Amino acid sequence: MFHFGVDYYPEHWPEERWATDAQLMQAAGVNTVRLAEFAWSFLEPEAGDFDFDWLDRAIEILHAHGIQVILGTPTASAPPWVMAMFPDSYKVNENGQRRTYGNRCEFCPTHAGYRERGRLVTRAMAEHYADNPAVIGWQIDNELNGRCYCPNCRAAFQNWLRERYGTLETLNAAWGTIFWSHVYTEWSQIPVPVETGGVPNPGLDLDFRRFMSDTFVHFQQEQVDILRQVCPMQFITHNFMGFNFDQIDYFKLAQPLDVVTWDNYPRTGWRLEKEVNHAYVALGHDTMRGLKRQPFWLMEEQSGSGGWQTVGINPRPGEMRLWTYQAIAHGADAMIYFRWRTARYGTEQYWHGVLYHHGQPGRRYDELKAIGGELQRAGEKILGAENRNPVAMILSYDTRWAFQGQQNHVDFHYPALFTSYYKALHNRNIGVDIVPSDADLSRYRLVIAPALYILPQETADNLRPFVQNGGMLITTARSAV
DSSP: OOOEEOOOOOGOGGGGHHHHHHHEEEETOEEEEEOOOTTTHHHOOOOBBOOOHHHHHHHHHHHHHHHOEEOOOOTTSHHHHHHHHHHGGOOOOOSSSSSSSSSOOOTTTTHHHHHHHHHHHHHHHHHHHHTTEEEEEOOOSSOOOOOSSHHHHHHHHHHHHHHHHHHHHHHHHHTTTGGOOOOOOSSOOOOOOOOEEEEHHHHHHHHHHHHHHHHHHHHHHHHHHHHHHHHHTTTEEEEEOTTTTOOHHHHHHHTTOOEHHHHHOOBBBTTTOOSSOOHHHHHHHHHHHHHTTSOOEEEEEOOOOOSSSSSSOOOOOHHHHHHHHHHHTTTTTEEEOOSBBBOOOSSTSSSSSBBTTTTTOOOHHHHHHHHHHHHHHHHHHTTOOOOOOOOOEEHHHHHHHHHHOOSTTTTOOOOHHHHHHHHHHHHHOEEEEETTTOOOOOOHHHHHHTOOOOOOOOHHHHHHHHHHTOHHHHHOOOOOO
């Protein structure tokens, strides 16, 4: 089945409205919804006091209308009581300032207390919904992001370094700490690269970025382990953020998941360009497909204007359909639109959904319904389609992070260079796979590795036989530095 649906927040609306929403969804061909990724306050209003009754009723109504459910673990946005329980669990920004309550993703990903509360709510949800026939899968957290520079992270970073290097002599040699007399004699002396320390040692800076990426991978893995144990028949995913996001090694984050899903917003309140850069959207799709070398899902596809403090550009008539089929052409096996109904309150009042604030069907609903009808007729024929492309581009997160610390030139930008090569191929209708540096390259005629600044021996050993066997390799300046 081609999964076609919306992100739905029944907790935002009177319960007597839920049946109407389910009827409208069913009429539009919706067969899947995502629920509860921001509902921790409703799911656990007080520590250990879990309330699933309201969610049970919502799921029952949706299931009665032929709609399956993906549940989100709610750890991206904690209730006030969780953060009050652990005042030191707020992230510390790069400038050394600790965050306060009021947005989302404020938590430090290394904080033991916060992670324990996350495990507890995840397990409670998993045990309650393991045998629910309507629940088909889980989304872990929401758009994991945000490096932290707090004392907990500093201690965890020092432990990570000890495991990576073994001895301080090895670390000092790798980082070249003899420069400026920065030779470390105790692990506890090693800082995190906050702004107050000035421009950091490049080795320290790169390793901290690696460490924070690994920290989020481990944060996710704790919830993966619970879900695998308690509800092994339900799939597990996370909603990624495309090519543009650069804080986590997405190849590593995707590894333990069953399927990659991602959030695509071609028009938001932060980008007011008149025309959408379709090549850049395509790059996002191809990057997500490349994370596991398999079809992916859209967990949040734009349906209305996006924005927080300001209103973005509303998708033009037909753009929802255009973006849907562009995603399918690049390997999407599911399409979930954000969001079902525009919120009347909160930070995302201006982030419009399929329905307007008043909840009545309009142009965007009609477009959703038309797409749903088309996919009901064609969905099985396109499900699981394989993209067989002649070109691969190597995406290196190590290289990306190294350039974040040492840009090399004020006008140089690794993502822009990478995108320029991709766009040249896209404009000539040449399909591209985005792959890691250890990928099997034998199927490709051409491999492009722009500015492969970090070039481990393993990567060189992977590229050499590809070229020796007749493959074409294109690289650029700033490679193997």
